[in-house]
Amino acid sequence: MPRAPGGSTAPTWARPCGPSAASVRVDVTNDLPEVTTVHWHGHELPAAMDGGPHQEIAPGASWHPSWRIDQPAATTWYHPHPHGATADQVVRGMAGMFILDDDASRALDLPDEYGVDDVPVIVQDQAFDGDGQFRRAEHPLSPVGHLGDTVLANGTIGGYHEVTTDRIRLRLLNASPSRVYDFGLDDGRQFALVGTDGGLLSAPHRTDSVRLSPGERAEIVVALEPGERVVLRSTSPDLGTDPWTGRFAGGDDRFDVLQLRASDELTPSPELPDQLAGTPGLDPDDAVATRQFRFSGVSINDRRMDMDRIDETVLADTTELWEIETSDGAPHNMHVHGARFTVLDAGGGRPGPELSGWKDTVYLAPSTTTRILVHFAAHADPDLPFMIHCHLLRHEDRGMMLQFVILEPGQEPGRPPAAHQHEHADRDTDR
Ligand code: C2O
Ligand code: CU
Ligand code: CU
Numbered sequence: 001m002p003r004a005p006g007g008s009t010a011p012t013w014a015r016p017c018g019p020s021a022a023s024v025r026v027d028v029t030n031d032l033p034e035v036t037t038v039h040w041h042g043h044e045l046p047a048a049m050d051g052g053p054h055q056e057i058a059p060g061a062s063w064h065p066s067w068r069i070d071q072p073a074a075t076t077w078y079h080p081h082p083h084g085a086t087a088d089q090v091v092r093g094m095a096g097m098f099i100l101d102d103d104a105s106r107a108l109d110l111p112d113e114y115g116v117d118d119v120p121v122i123v124q125d126q127a128f129d130g131d132g133q134f135r136r137a138e139h140p141l142s143p144v145g146h147l148g149d150t151v152l153a154n155g156t157i158g159g160y161h162e163v164t165t166d167r168i169r170l171r172l173l174n175a176s177p178s179r180v181y182d183f184g185l186d187d188g189r190q191f192a193l194v195g196t197d198g199g200l201l202s203a204p205h206r207t208d209s210v211r212l213s214p215g216e217r218a219e220i221v222v223a224l225e226p227g228e229r230v231v232l233r234s235t236s237p238d239l240g241t242d243p244w245t246g247r248f249a250g251g252d253d254r255f256d257v258l259q260l261r262a263s264d265e266l267t268p269s270p271e272l273p274d275q276l277a278g279t280p281g282l283d284p285d286d287a288v289a290t291r292q293f294r295f296s297g298v299s300i301n302d303r304r305m306d307m308d309r310i311d312e313t314v315l316a317d318t319t320e321l322w323e324i325e326t327s328d329g330a331p332h333n334m335h336v337h338g339a340r341f342t343v344l345d346a347g348g349g350r351p352g353p354e355l356s357g358w359k360d361t362v363y364l365a366p367s368t369t370t371r372i373l374v375h376f377a378a379h380a381d382p383d384l385p386f387m388i389h390c391h392l393l394r395h396e397d398r399g400m401m402l403q404f405v406i407l408e409p410g411q412e413p414g415r416p417p418a419a420h421q422h423e424h425a426d427r428d429t430d431r
Pocket of ligand 2 (some may be wrong): 039040041042335336337
């Protein structure tokens with residue numbers, strides 16, 4: 001978990017245990033003086049294990065979720081999700097990575113030695129006061145919320161990694177509350193994009209940049225020569241906004257993120273395979289329903305989050321076509337729990353190879369329509385909802401989130417358990 005100078009309030013939590021590769025149990029203890037939750041972003045699991053706003057952990061209390069891992073190898077992550085206070089907790093460093101392997105991914109010639117040639121890169125932007133304490137950095141004109149002036153990789157400013165092999169796999173996670181990055185290498189060299197949110201692509205995609213909005217992940221493989229130094233950096237991301245909005249949304253910002261220092265002698269890595277995973281293979285003809293979502297301000301379909309209201313009901317293990325429209329000129333993105341999706345078109349165009357694999361979060365440029373095919377997990381629960389929301393956390397905290405339940409055929413939606421954390425209600429308005 002990232003830690004920052006000056007100490008953070010991050011609790012000791014999320015210690016996976018249990019022998020089985022297919023099942024996981026996590027013991028979470030909340031050492032914070034406030035309510036939290038731990039959400040498994042990108043996991044398909046029963047709603048009771050999801051760690052969304054309904055699975056509160058009181059200060060001093062513990063939570064012991066367990067579930068069977070039943071999805072392809074992927075880079076997922078976890079972070080708090082308390083209603084109205086997610087940005088507050090995530091921005092203080094509470095974000096971790098969760099790596100899923102499977103037989104198919106292990107059989108491929110991809111760098112996979114954790115910490116050696118397979119390295120997590122959890123990226124957050126922070127701001128510090130004179131004492132090295134975290135400071136919220138919200139320009140009054142920012143349409144997105146906190147934008148820190150300092151970028152940390154795995155909790156470290158100006159960090160480097162000693163590379164000992166001639167190829168290295170970096171698992172990039174944008175765990176920032178509101179900043180969009182456009183990652184690349186300082187000399188403009190190409191790398192191979194091999195995976196996105198929900199797993200490996202069908203084939204490596206050679207490119208020199210990859211844009212990640214908050215919550216998105218990318219697995220890239222970089223080739224190095226002995227003795228060289230290369231910097232992973234983020235250059236001004238194309239947000240699709242007007243220049244003024246873009247400027248206050250971080251669209252002009254550039255950061256060095258992590259230096260790669262290659263040893264004088266590098267262990268040879270195998271050539272990258274031409275084929276990685278199968279294609280997701282969702283077919284628009286399989287969609288059992290079509291839904292429209294309009295993202296504007298801090299609302300979706302003119303509604304703001306209500307813990308007691310179920311907004312949509314879907315059927316377990318089915319596919320739907322969702323059309324997501326943006327209309328307010330600000331950057332947003334869309335994340336869905338308990339499901340994974342493929343992108344049919346983004347902003348009117350056919351998606352590029354970077355959007356060809358499984359996704360759970362997608363950037364939404366202003367005044368565009370993004371069409372996705374969503375496949376829901378097989379875990380029905382009429383009472384406990386999953387979330388659809390903007391992963392720009394200030395927007396989410398202010399209410400840009402809806403709830404849906406997954407039902408079996410013939411089941412009626414129930415009622416979410418009474419929400420008891422309305423002490424967060426006052427936070428809706430102050431950021
Ligand atoms: Cu990464 Cu609803 O969250
Ligand atoms: Cu999530
Ligand atoms: Cu938003």
